[in-house]
Amino acid sequence: MVTEQQVLEVLRAVKFPGLTRDIVSFGFVKGVRIEGEKLAVEIRLTTANREAGPQVERDAREVLSKLEGVRQLDLKVTVEAPGQAAVAPQVLPGVRYKVAVASGKGGVGKSTVAANLALALKQLNLDVGLLDADIYGPSQHLMMGCVDPPRVTEDEKILPVNGNGVKVMSLGFLLDPDTPVIWRGPMVMKALQQFVEDVAWGELDILVVDLPPGTGDAQLTITQQLPLDGAIIVTTPQDVALIDARKGLFMFQKVNVPVLGVVENMSAFLCPHCGYRTEIFKSGGGRRTAEELGVPFLGEIPIDPEVVVTGDAGRPIVAARPDSPAAQAFDRLARAVVEALGGRIRR
Numbered sequence: 345m346v347t348e349q350q351v352l353e354v355l356r357a358v359k360f361p362g363l364t365r366d367i368v369s370f371g372f373v374k375g376v377r378i379e380g381e382k383l384a385v386e387i388r389l390t391t392a393n394r395e396a397g398p399q400v401e402r403d404a405r406e407v408l409s410k411l412e413g414v415r416q417l418d419l420k421v422t423v424e425a426p427g428q429a430a431v432a433p434q435v436l437p438g439v440r441y442k443v444a445v446a447s448g449k450g451g452v453g454k455s456t457v458a459a460n461l462a463l464a465l466k467q468l469n470l471d472v473g474l475l476d477a478d479i480y481g482p483s484q485h486l487m488m489g490c491v492d493p494p495r496v497t498e499d500e501k502i503l504p505v506n507g508n509g510v511k512v513m514s515l516g517f518l519l520d521p522d523t524p525v526i527w528r529g530p531m532v533m534k535a536l537q538q539f540v541e542d543v544a545w546g547e548l549d550i551l552v553v554d555l556p557p558g559t560g561d562a563q564l565t566i567t568q569q570l571p572l573d574g575a576i577i578v579t580t581p582q583d584v585a586l587i588d589a590r591k592g593l594f595m596f597q598k599v600n601v602p603v604l605g606v607v608e609n610m611s612a613f614l615c616p617h618c619g620y621r622t623e624i625f626k627s628g629g630g631r632r633t634a635e636e637l638g639v640p641f642l643g644e645i646p647i648d649p650e651v652v653v654t655g656d657a658g659r660p661i662v663a664a665r666p667d668s669p670a671a672q673a674f675d676r677l678a679r680a681v682v683e684a685l686g687g688r689i690r691r
């Protein structure tokens with residue numbers, strides 16, 4: 345008799361159309377039932393690509409029909425669009441909005457923006473969570489000043505950690521920083537699934553998700569596991585960053601996640617002594633890119649050494665120095681995000 349293990353093994357040969365990843369590691373195989381020589385397999389895809397369903401069905405049927413010991417195959421492939429109402433209630437039911445913070449390239453300050461955005465939303469009296477899904481360099485637990493690791497309740501739910509009033513869950517709590525990224529893949533996908541299924545987020549108005557930088561398979565997988573209501577793309581004003589910001593936009597369009605807008609970080613330096621504005625990395629590119637791409641421009645965050653110091657100290661600038669120009673820029677960003685989500689954000 346065929347085993348579930350064997351079934352999953354052969355299904356690993358079925359790649360998600362257009363990607364190098366297979367449908368098993370994406371978590372699309374939802375059920376395998378074996379009764380004697382009868383095999384029933386259910387595959388549920390989350391994608392906006394209409395051709396994906398028939399192609400996966402063809403490929404899966406081909407590999408499954410070659411399994412010895414199977415006489416009758418009942419294969420069911422269903423396709424749901426990301427963010428579709430049918431999917432949303434199962435995933436994070438207490439969370440009103442899930443918004444990703446993404447960047448086309450590393451080092452543009454995506455994590456800094458995610459942390460401060462979460463805090464600025466908190467200051468608008470919202471219940472906020474922050475999920476750090478940056479597999480390459482999870483840093484939110486440090487930036488948000490979370491000292492203790494998460495606790496597990498009696499019914500085996502993980503409690504997010506309080507960081508400056510925001511509920512924080514970070515891959516950094518789980519990953520040994522020395523584990524090479526190449527080994528992290530399966531562990532990370534499992535951990536992310538847990539963040540969605542086993543973390544007691546409770547009732548939240550908004551969950552901010554810090555994505556890994558870039559626009560590859562890892563980012564796509566995460567955006568497919570989490571039905572997102574929107575994404576914010578962080579860029580710096582240099583041309584290279586702007587080119588990558590465009591890639592970010594196209595990635596979200598591919599998976600049908602609305603891009604709420606572009607934010608330009610490290611925009612200009614405002615001298616704290618005389619107020620003089622110096623455009624260290626140029627300025628205005630974020631706005632131009634947003635206009636070209638037809639998405640809203642959500643604002644500019646100035647370069648400020650205090651952003652680094654406060655982030656490293658575990659109390660980001662929005663919490664530590666709410667009157668500073670950078671904190672005020674984050675406040676404007678938070679209001680723009682609320683606006684982009686339709687204004688009525690409270691549960």
Ligand SMILES: Nc1ncnc2c1ncn2[C@@H]1O[C@H](COP(=O)(O)OP(=O)(O)OP(=O)(O)O)[C@@H](O)[C@H]1O
Nearest residue numbers: 450451452453454455456557610646647648651652
């Ligand atoms: N507006 C800002 N002014 C000054 N420094 C900033 C600003 N934003 C971010 N930084 C600093 O830039 C560095 C990179 O920021 P951060 O780690 O948030 O980037 P990232 O895009 O998330 O990086 P990664 O690609 O590693 O995920 C940090 O030292 C951070 O403190």
